[in-house]
Amino acid sequence: MSAWLLDPAPAPAREPLQASHSDAHNPIGLDGIEFIEYTTLKPQALGQVLEMMGFQPVARHRSREVLLYRQGGLNIVVNANPVDALGAAHGGPQPVIGAVGLRVRDARAAREYVLSRGGWEVPTHPEAMELNIPAIHGVGGSRLHLIDRWRDFSIYDVDFVPIPGVERQPPALFPLRFFGLVQYIGLARSPDWTAFYETLLGATPIPDEQRFGIMPAGQLMRVPAQQPANGFLLQLVEPAVDALDGDAERESWQRIGLGVPDVLAAVRTLRARGVEFVESEAAHSGQRGAITKAYLGSVVFELVQDPLAAQP
Structure with missing residues (x-):
């Protein structure tokens, strides 16, 4: 763009x-x-x-x-x-x-x-x-x-x-919206990025006891919107201290969060289309959320239970 x-x-x-x-x-x-x-x-x-x-x-x-x-x-x-x-x-x-x-x-x-x-x-x-x-x-x-x-x-x-012959507004497979974005940041950089989004976008930190989806790490921030259903979250995740290396310190967007009203129904629909989800002791599909495997080494989508996704 x-x-x-x-x-x-x-x-x-x-x-x-x-x-x-x-x-x-x-x-x-x-x-x-x-x-x-x-x-x-x-x-x-x-x-x-x-x-x-x-x-x-x-x-x-x-x-x-x-x-x-x-x-x-x-x-x-x-x-x-x-x-x-x-x-x-x-x-x-x-x-x-x-x-x-x-x-x-x-x-x-x-x-x-x-x-x-x-x-x-x-x-x-x-x-x-x-x-x-x-x-x-x-x-x-x-x-x-x-x-x-x-x-x-x-x-x-x-x-x-x-593109000729293509529907310009293809319907969604199920109700969904952009729920948020996960950002990987450097060690001890949470205060810097929190201040960045607070100052420029008016984002506000979410208390640690409030969690969404199945991935608990990181600082959550709520980004405001004129219409509540258009608001989204940011998740700032620092590397684990025992896993520090050059790649761990690299800062980048890591994945897209998609809000859906029924996670398990969405997982069934996507699995039927060939999408694979992470199923492990640490992260597995449930009604709160699910996460796809990393396609092409870096493309990851996280489904999060979100009642707002059902709103028109």
Whole structure:
């Protein structure tokens, strides 16, 4: 995805913030995740994994080696542009989450806010006919995009061309939403990243006694949203002290959390499509959650019991 600056839509086109989600609690008007982008040099192999998970390719980027996959209201972008893929993966062969698109009420105002509080802007060079979307640096060289066009006018309407004969809005296999993202961080780096997300996104730490899914490690943070069903969680996980090495200290996005109302029903559906889940003493599928095996060495999805996923 390209980055820089979107011209703001006229004021009447914007939905006002709800009183329960005031600027004090949601300083940049967040309203969920618009897309998650993987970068990879093996887009066909990654595409097969995404299709097993229920995502379908619906559009191609106008000028780059980028495909848009979708199911229901969830968008995953597969970026196979060699420069992007090699840079995001630090030369490694595995796919990585290279960018996250965040829906905001006003991209211009959100950009000014995060830059004024220490965010580092990503310099980019969009091609002709591409939107300029602001972004800041995230973990491991990834980007956090700020997007304010997703309702009547979508970023995909400009940057992508629909694949002929393909349903542009393929239905989801079952009710689901982006529940959250897991981020691996360096030893003793939790305070730094907690402050980063508190300061720039208005995220708030969740007490340790509140846990979701089946993976208990790490600091949980709740990211606000204008609509409660669009909110999501961040999980910051430090390496175990007895497992420290160069790879353990590398910071990156590690997996995507998908909220579903019925985990075991979702597991049955996905297993029938060939998806394998981790079944061990430490982690096994249950009504609280389930986790897939690591496909292509790095692509992992976690299912989490989430009543909000059933809401329209």
